[in-house]
Amino acid sequence: MELTSKRRAELKAKAHELDPVAHIGKFGLTPESLTHIDKALTDHQLIKVKFLGFKETRKELSEEIAGATSSALVDVIGNVAIFYRENAETSE
Secondary structure, three states, X not given: OOOOHHHHHHHHHHHOOOOOOEXXXXXXXXXXXXXXXXXXXXXXXXXXXXXXXXXXXXXXXXXXXXXXXXXXXXXXXXXXXXXXOOOHXXXX
């Protein structure tokens, strides 16, 4: 999913007030964490994921999450990644 710069800016503004729904810690990216992130995207469309561990590889892990969940990586700001996946039933 490719986002325009305008849409990306809109999503970043909306995500500003969101709390992270998942944390990637000492166990890294597990199948359980991917399942949780996928469900959160289905429920909310726009989510944040915080990296407590693996901070040096957060961009690579973020791209992996986006690919595994068929979502768009909106941005990585500090240790937080923002993901978006449009839900056909509740599209904005």
